[in-house]
Amino acid sequence: MKVLLVNGSPNEKGCTFTALKEVESTLKCGGIETEIFQIGKKAVYPCIECGGCNRDHGCVFEDVLQSFIEKAKTADGFVFGTPVYFAAANGQLVNLMTRAWYCGAVDFAGKPAAAVVSCRRGGASATFDQVNKFFGISGMITVGSQYWNSVHGNTPDEVMQDLEGLQVMRTLGRNMAWIVKCIEAGKAQGITYPEFEPRVSTNFIR
Numbered sequence: 295m296k297v298l299l300v301n302g303s304p305n306e307k308g309c310t311f312t313a314l315k316e317v318e319s320t321l322k323c324g325g326i327e328t329e330i331f332q333i334g335k336k337a338v339y340p341c342i343e344c345g346g347c348n349r350d351h352g353c354v355f356e357d358v359l360q361s362f363i364e365k366a367k368t369a370d371g372f373v374f375g376t377p378v379y380f381a382a383a384n385g386q387l388v389n390l391m392t393r394a395w396y397c398g399a400v401d402f403a404g405k406p407a408a409a410v411v412s413c414r415r416g417g418a419s420a421t422f423d424q425v426n427k428f429f430g431i432s433g434m435i436t437v438g439s440q441y442w443n444s445v446h447g448n449t450p451d452e453v454m455q456d457l458e459g460l461q462v463m464r465t466l467g468r469n470m471a472w473i474v475k476c477i478e479a480g481k482a483q484g485i486t487y488p489e490f491e492p493r494v495s496t497n498f499i500r
Contacts, residue, residue, distance in 0.1 A: 295474050296327040298369040300362070302376035302387030304335045309412040310375040312450040316460050317373055317410065320467025326474060331365060333358055338389040347397040359393050366394065366401045371437075371474045373466075374425055375410040381417030383424050391428050403433040404487035406473040408466055411444040412453065418444035433487075437473055439466040 299318055303310035311330070318328045339355040346354040353359055366372070374391065376383040395402065409425035411418045422442050429436045443466055445459035446452075453459065 295325075295370045295478055296329065296368065297321055297371040297373060297470060297474065298365055299328060299330045299373040300375060300387070300390075301330055301332050302374060302384045302390075303412070304333070304384070304386065305377075306332055306334070307450070308377070309445065309447050309450055309453045310377050310410070312447075312453045313410050313412050313445045313459070313463050314373060314375045316463035317408075317467040317470070320464045321471050324468060324471030324475075326371075326471045329365070331362060333386050333390060338386040339393070340385075340389045341392045341396060347393075353393050353397050355393070359390055359397070362390060363394060363398045363401065366398060369405070370477070371405055371470055372402075372407040372434075373410055373470065374407065374428075375412065376421060376425060378411060378413035378417040378421045381420040383411075383421050387425075391425075395428060395432055399432050402429075403490075404435070404477075406435040406437045406470060406477070408437040408439075408470060409443055410463070410466070411442075413444060413446060414448045415446065418442065418446075435473060437466065437470050439463075439469060 299314045301311050301314055314330060321328050338357055344354060376387045407429045409422050411421045419442060426436055439462045441462045443462060446456050
C-alpha cells in the first residue's frame with residue numbers, strides 16, 4: 295500500500311514540504327509506503343482543450359505530467375500539497391491536476407485523497423476548497439482530519455511552531471492510513487469499486 299504526496303510548491307523544502315513530511319512520517323508509522331513527488335520549478339503547461347488525450351490516450355504536452363501519471367497508476371492514495379497564492383492554489387499544481395484528470399481519471403476513481411494547504415496568514419480555506427473539488431468530480435474519497443488541512447507560517451521553522459497545524463497533519467496521516475487499509479481489506483473480501491454508468495452530459499442551452 296502506497297500513498298503519493300505531491301508537493302505543489304516550487305520550493306522543494308519549504309513550508310508545504312514541511313507539512314507533507316509530517317503527514318508522511320505518520321503514514322510510515324502506520325505501515326504505509328510513501329513517496330513525495332516534487333513538481334519543481336519547471337513550467338507545467340495548462341490544458342488547452344485540444345482533445346488529444348481522448349484521441350491518443352495521453353497529453354500532447356511533455357512535462358512532469360507523464361511521470362506523475364505513471365506513479366498515480368500504482369498509488370493507493372494521494373495527498374496534494376500547495377502554498378496559497380492570492381487565496382488560490384499554485385498554478386503549477388492546478389495545471390498538473392487539470393490535465394491529469396483529463397488524461398488519467400481512471401487512475402484516481404475510488405482512491406482516497408486529501409488536500410494540504412500552507413499559508414502565511416489567510417486564503418487557506420478557499421485554496422482547500424479548490425483542490426478538494428478535483429476529488430469530488432472523479433469519484434475519489436476525500437480524507438479529512440480534526441480541522442481543515444492547513445498549516446501557517448512564512449518559513450519552515452515557523453510552520454514547526456504551528457503545533458495545531460502539525461497535529462492536524464498527523465491526524466490526517468492516521469486517517470489516510472486507516473482508509474487505505476480499509477479499502478485493501480475490502481478488496482480481499484471481493485468488494486470492488488462500483489461500475490460506472492454510461493456518462494450522460496446535459497447542456498442547459500438548446
